[in-house]
Amino acid sequence: MLPPESSAARSVAGVADDMFAALRGESGVLPRAESVVLVLIDGLGAISLRAHAGHARALTTGMAKKDVAHSVFPSTTAAALTTLLTGVWPGQHGLVGYRVLDPSRGILVNQLTGWEAEGLDPATWQASPTVFERAAAEGRPTFAVGVAAYAGSGFTRATLRGAEFVAAQTPAERVAAAYDLAERHPGSLVYCYLPEADKAGHRYGVDSGHWVAALEEIDAALSRRVPPGVGVLVTSDHGMVDVPAHRQVVLEAEHLEGVALVGGEPRMLHLYLDPDADAEAVSSRLTADLDGLADVGTRRTAIDAGLFGPVVTSAAASRIGDVLVVSRNNHAVYDGTAHDQRNRGMIGQHGGLTPEERQVPLLRFGVFAR
Incomplete structure (x- = not known):
């Protein structure tokens, strides 16, 4: 990171x-x-x-x-x-990302366009x-x-x-x-x-x-x-x-073992883990899988590094992924298990x-x- x-x-x-x-x-x-x-x-x-x-x-x-x-x-x-x-x-x-976890309901919410449909005040x-x-x-x-x-x-x-x-x-x-x-x-x-x-x-x-x-x-x-x-x-x-098509990196089910929800966006993914998954272990595995393509770290690593600013409230911390995946250069990382793949057609991207x-x-x- x-x-x-x-x-x-x-x-x-x-x-x-x-x-x-x-x-x-x-x-x-x-x-x-x-x-x-x-x-x-x-x-x-x-x-x-x-x-x-x-x-x-x-x-x-x-x-x-x-x-x-x-x-x-x-x-x-x-x-x-x-x-x-x-x-x-x-x-x-x-507002720590594009799509993040609402911890009170255990669902992902879109912080740009999902306020009404997803019940955010x-x-x-x-x-x-x-x-x-x-x-x-x-x-x-x-x-x-x-x-x-x-x-x-x-x-x-x-x-x-x-x-x-x-x-x-x-x-x-x-x-x-x-x-x-x-x-x-x-x-x-x-x-x-x-x-x-x-x-x-x-x-x-x-x-x-x-x-x-x-x-x-x-x-x-x-x-x-x-x-x-x-x-x-x-x-x-x-x-x-x-992000050209040949720089699209797709995570399949074997890469996402222990991951319950994938939030964020392709240049900066928030990964929310199953209750029994170990964040350090998932981070280490993805670091190896994405060697040279993305930086991977835990929520604690990112907060301690000051990436979200000098102050992180408990409410904000609860919305940050257990593991973060930040694309390098002009790569983007996608959830290959998602039903909706429309964002694969997006050329200009950001988040990293x-x-x-x-x-x-x-x-x-x-x-x-x-």
Whole structure:
């Protein structure tokens, strides 16, 4: 199991506090701003952005080596986006993966899309205060600009609590709406969500024409003028890697002996064991089976290494797999015994520890620009 970055590395967990400090004029990192806009480009890694700089001139002009941050582990939307919008690590907010165990019921739950169908309460399953609740407590206007389909979802209610949701269709319309809200409401905190690159990457791959077209559309949206007095931070929750078919590693029944449930996602599996299975033994066996393809470790190893953050609550720990399987390079590990194999067709993937997945841009515009 690979170690986390040093505590001195910039992290997406610090973005929330940076925004509040800038609004108060108390930041040692950012200039004071009348209002702040946080733009989240889902799925845009810093390495991929630099590799396609010619298609993203508004984003990359003036981008320095230091204009990056590290995402969390696992490098997946449920975990990382919640960290950005609460300011705490997955070990504290509890969204420790894509599909995880609900220990009270012994079932796997999808923390992006399964809130309603799988009976998760957004207020208790994710109990950490959001940045919007914190801003509202200071009397600040708060807004979240996103896709209309997400307005009432359980994940939205878990991560955007306290914000007034504003729907807009295209990236350009969402950015325009966010900037307008920030200008019309001094002292406000505005969030703007752009999922287009992530969707294109999953379906077609990061080096595809579809992904480049999505990046160009986002870049054009962010080329508009920032209103006076408004500070804009542009970042992402994670990057991704392309997984070709010959890099798909399939675990069959003999590999999964002692495993009751397989959660997570192919780049970072949570394995939940039978009551009588020994985690160290299963970990050792899979380490040999996946030699050179994935890192394997126990829950205790990962927590002790700080992979889920400096604090891991008992609730969060109970959702982490007994054994974790983290794919190396551009491999992905699949449960060959699962009935639903639709994710085998996904090209762009994330969840692991590679720089492509964990290094994200952290760009400054408006009054924040250098």
